[in-house]
Amino acid sequence: MVRRQARGQQRIAEILDAALALFAEVGYAAASTNAIAARAGISPGSLYQFFRNKEEIAQALSERLVDALRTAHADAFADRDVVELPLAELVERMTDPLIGFNVANPGAKALFGNTDMPAALAAATRPLHEAVTGRVAAVLAARSPQLSDAEAVRYATVAVHIVRALMGPIVAASEGEREVLIGELRRALVGYLAPIDALSV
Amino acid sequence: MVRRQARGQQRIAEILDAALALFAEVGYAAASTNAIAARAGISPGSLYQFFRNKEEIAQALSERLVDALRTAHADAFADRDVVELPLAELVERMTDPLIGFNVANPGAKALFGNTDMPAALAAATRPLHEAVTGRVAAVLAARSPQLSDAEAVRYATVAVHIVRALMGPIVAASEGEREVLIGELRRALVGYLAPIDALSV
Amino acid sequence: MVRRQARGQQRIAEILDAALALFAEVGYAAASTNAIAARAGISPGSLYQFFRNKEEIAQALSERLVDALRTAHADAFADRDVVELPLAELVERMTDPLIGFNVANPGAKALFGNTDMPAALAAATRPLHEAVTGRVAAVLAARSPQLSDAEAVRYATVAVHIVRALMGPIVAASEGEREVLIGELRRALVGYLAPIDALSV
Amino acid sequence: MVRRQARGQQRIAEILDAALALFAEVGYAAASTNAIAARAGISPGSLYQFFRNKEEIAQALSERLVDALRTAHADAFADRDVVELPLAELVERMTDPLIGFNVANPGAKALFGNTDMPAALAAATRPLHEAVTGRVAAVLAARSPQLSDAEAVRYATVAVHIVRALMGPIVAASEGEREVLIGELRRALVGYLAPIDALSV
DNA sequence: GATGAATGAGTCTTCATTCAT
DNA sequence: GATGAATGAAGACTCATTCAT
Numbered sequence: 001m002v003r004r005q006a007r008g009q010q011r012i013a014e015i016l017d018a019a020l021a022l023f024a025e026v027g028y029a030a031a032s033t034n035a036i037a038a039r040a041g042i043s044p045g046s047l048y049q050f051f052r053n054k055e056e057i058a059q060a061l062s063e064r065l066v067d068a069l070r071t072a073h074a075d076a077f078a079d080r081d082v083v084e085l086p087l088a089e090l091v092e093r094m095t096d097p098l099i100g101f102n103v104a105n106p107g108a109k110a111l112f113g114n115t116d117m118p119a120a121l122a123a124a125t126r127p128l129h130e131a132v133t134g135r136v137a138a139v140l141a142a143r144s145p146q147l148s149d150a151e152a153v154r155y156a157t158v159a160v161h162i163v164r165a166l167m168g169p170i171v172a173a174s175e176g177e178r179e180v181l182i183g184e185l186r187r188a189l190v191g192y193l194a195p196i197d198a199l200s201v
Numbered sequence: 202m203v204r205r206q207a208r209g210q211q212r213i214a215e216i217l218d219a220a221l222a223l224f225a226e227v228g229y230a231a232a233s234t235n236a237i238a239a240r241a242g243i244s245p246g247s248l249y250q251f252f253r254n255k256e257e258i259a260q261a262l263s264e265r266l267v268d269a270l271r272t273a274h275a276d277a278f279a280d281r282d283v284v285e286l287p288l289a290e291l292v293e294r295m296t297d298p299l300i301g302f303n304v305a306n307p308g309a310k311a312l313f314g315n316t317d318m319p320a321a322l323a324a325a326t327r328p329l330h331e332a333v334t335g336r337v338a339a340v341l342a343a344r345s346p347q348l349s350d351a352e353a354v355r356y357a358t359v360a361v362h363i364v365r366a367l368m369g370p371i372v373a374a375s376e377g378e379r380e381v382l383i384g385e386l387r388r389a390l391v392g393y394l395a396p397i398d399a400l401s402v
Numbered sequence: 403m404v405r406r407q408a409r410g411q412q413r414i415a416e417i418l419d420a421a422l423a424l425f426a427e428v429g430y431a432a433a434s435t436n437a438i439a440a441r442a443g444i445s446p447g448s449l450y451q452f453f454r455n456k457e458e459i460a461q462a463l464s465e466r467l468v469d470a471l472r473t474a475h476a477d478a479f480a481d482r483d484v485v486e487l488p489l490a491e492l493v494e495r496m497t498d499p500l501i502g503f504n505v506a507n508p509g510a511k512a513l514f515g516n517t518d519m520p521a522a523l524a525a526a527t528r529p530l531h532e533a534v535t536g537r538v539a540a541v542l543a544a545r546s547p548q549l550s551d552a553e554a555v556r557y558a559t560v561a562v563h564i565v566r567a568l569m570g571p572i573v574a575a576s577e578g579e580r581e582v583l584i585g586e587l588r589r590a591l592v593g594y595l596a597p598i599d600a601l602s603v
Numbered sequence: 604m605v606r607r608q609a610r611g612q613q614r615i616a617e618i619l620d621a622a623l624a625l626f627a628e629v630g631y632a633a634a635s636t637n638a639i640a641a642r643a644g645i646s647p648g649s650l651y652q653f654f655r656n657k658e659e660i661a662q663a664l665s666e667r668l669v670d671a672l673r674t675a676h677a678d679a680f681a682d683r684d685v686v687e688l689p690l691a692e693l694v695e696r697m698t699d700p701l702i703g704f705n706v707a708n709p710g711a712k713a714l715f716g717n718t719d720m721p722a723a724l725a726a727a728t729r730p731l732h733e734a735v736t737g738r739v740a741a742v743l744a745a746r747s748p749q750l751s752d753a754e755a756v757r758y759a760t761v762a763v764h765i766v767r768a769l770m771g772p773i774v775a776a777s778e779g780e781r782e783v784l785i786g787e788l789r790r791a792l793v794g795y796l797a798p799i800d801a802l803s804v
Numbered sequence: 805g806a807t808g809a810a811t812g813a814g815t816c817t818t819c820a821t822t823c824a825t
Numbered sequence: 826g827a828t829g830a831a832t833g834a835a836g837a838c839t840c841a842t843t844c845a846t
Contacts, residue, residue: 431632564765567765567768568764571760586795590761590791592794
């Protein structure tokens with residue numbers, strides 16, 4: 001039984017890998033479930049044994065991203081606390097794992113870096129976006145206790161949108177150009193956040 | 202003959218209106234040509250008398266946006282020159298017509314505010330993006346002559362991405378929330394551009 | 403009024419020219435009436451002022467072929483009578499104008515050299531085929547009075563089918579190869595007809 | 604699994620049967636894939652599980668014909684060798700299975716007896732025509748070793764065209780008329796081939 | 805007579821999803 | 826659980842033909 005579930009988990013992982021890879025290549029809409037199944041080495045019917053529909057795949061993938069990001073985030077702040085860092089370094093530490101993940105999994109763009117998704121996809125990826133935004137809001141609130149919840153969320157939302165907007169170009173850029181763009185992204189974030197960051201003077 | 206062509210022009214306008222409205226509701230991919238035709242009050246065949254394929258509709262729509270933006274931009278700077286304004290006001294003047302247009306035509310988001318388009322759409326809307334980015338780059342270069350071309354284009358690209366990223370939320374927001382978001386957008390742009398704007402000391 | 407009709411006749415001729423040219427390039431089925439009209443330099447509506455439907459164009463074209471062939475045939479036997487010639491020369495004289503016409507108007511293949519036409523086309527071109535077959539049958543009967551009508555028609559039908567079958571390759575062949583194929587066609591016809599030709603000993 | 608594939612093979616056969624029947628009735632161009640599917644008792648989507656497009660159906664059908672003809676040909680010469688027969692009997696033995704097959708499957712005319720095909724069909728059926736012509740050329744060469752390859756192929760091509768040309772009438776004819784036409788076809792072939800057949804004195 | 809927009813059924817093909825085995 | 830055939834509603838696009846001007 002454990003064996004069973006283990007195999008099931010592996011199948012699920014394989015499907016998600018296949019989906020992510022396909023999303024990277026052709027985008028969410030153009031990635032057919034049959035193609036995902038084929039790339040995962042299973043039959044279409046089997047795919048539907050694990051996911052009720054295409055949307056659920058995106059959902060599961062989103063959850064996987066949430067987990068990965070949670071871990072990365074925790075790692076990034078393992079040694080120092082969020083309130084001890086200068087803003088520039090904070091931005092760097094928060095931004096780096098996100099970029100790293102997206103560069104490593106370009107398919108994530110379809111879930112994270114997309115601004116105009118079909119309604120279904122938007123719904124499926126909402127938890128991902130909320131998780132990311134929530135974490136950022138928490139950090140901002142921690143550093144600037146005078147912020148209301150609404151303000152923290154608003155600033156976080158804007159900041160996350162900026163990150164998402166530049167993720168596409170960053171992932172698509174050549175090695176060299178990428179560094180430059182990452183620099184610009186950080187500069188934009190610092191420029192935006194400095195005025196509302198209590199720890200920045 | 203003139204009558205004919207006048208009617209033709211009107212049909213084209215009606216089709217583009219219908220397409221824009223549908224794009225606003227369901228996005229580019231989900232807007233079927235048959236649905237566009239139906240909404241324009243014509244038959245599918247008629248649509249193809251004016252556009253060779255779906256992509257061409259997006260293209261024509263893009264051109265319409267380019268024209269509208271060119272006009273709006275010219276109007277915005279009719280009285281004062283680009284190099285005479287403080288950065289904050291410059292941002293406001295450049296940003297306002299864009300926002301106004303997008304709020305009035307929410308379908309524009311599918312063409313302008315989208316980050317992950319099907320290849321065909323991306324090709325069709327490239328001129329639009331280049332026109333917008335080019336205009337911004339020109340303004341930046343005019344204010345900061347020490348910038349290389351590449352730098353001007355890079356800063357403009359990033360700035361435009363930021364605008365596009367926030368256009369979705371701005372358009373979707375309620376009246377009140379919208380103003381707040383617009384304020385944040387401006388703050389983000391000023392924060393990003395001030396360090397490289399020669400006129401901002 | 404005469405002027406009117408003259409212009410009408412010319413329009414008809416232009417349409418038929420356009421149709422023939424298009425048939426040559428893409429075949430009957432793929433030649434759209436709109437394309438024919440465009441190539442004739444008129445509007446689709448105008449085309450239907452002269453022909454009630456696509457089939458009628460093929461019909462008119464067939465009639466034109468019938469006329470052309472009648473003339474060519476008459477010319478070919480202006481100096482000598484059909485019963486005075488050796489079979490080989492007879493075949494040559496009957497075959498030459500047909501080949502000449504088809505080489506000059508490759509579109510004719512769609513009407514004459516086709517074996518498996520849509521029912522409508524077959525009906526429209528029947529008169530053409532009957533005219534050609536009828537003429538051949540008449541010649542055969544003139545030379546071999548002992549043939550019954552049915553026999554003359556049957557031999558003529560087979561002979562014409564052979565000609566049609568080889569017309570495609572002949573028209574498509576290069577200059578040099580063409581002569582060889584024409585030779586083979588003649589040999590085939592002579593071989594087939596000699597046994598039933600009273601004048602061939 | 605074997606069961607599965609067996610069913611697949613049967614479906615393919617059913618589709619090809621349906622296609623052949625429809626081709627017989629309305630020709631290749633007018634036979635829609637939906638109609639083929641309907642006649643095969645399946646949905647349009649199912650058809651595309653076995654064939655990537657309409658052309659591939661024609662291709663598969665051609666291959667089926669090639670196989671059937673190969674078998675028939677082999678049977679026809681099981682007892683005697685090709686070089687031992689008088690020309691008239693050779694013609695009969697080569698011609699009979701072809702006629703038999705076409706009479707039994709009148710749709711074959713669309714693939715085999717057609718002279719003016721859409722480009723796609725022509726490509727799909729080339730192997731069929733080459734197989735038939737090749738076999739005839741081989742027989743001619745075996746009987747007349749002095750023939751060059753080019754000559755053998757040329758004579759074979761012409762002979763096959765003659766057969767194709769008369770196949771339509773033969774298939775369409777009534778029982779009685781058919782025999783007569785078959786006789787004429789043989790006579791035509793013998794008349795054409797006798798002069799170049801070394802074994803016919 | 806001419807124009808060209810309009811029609812709408814029909815074409816090939818795709819794809820998310822289901823179901824018998 | 827797995828398989829892969831089956832489904833059928835769309836989708837983009839075409840084309841012979843009609844009709845208002």
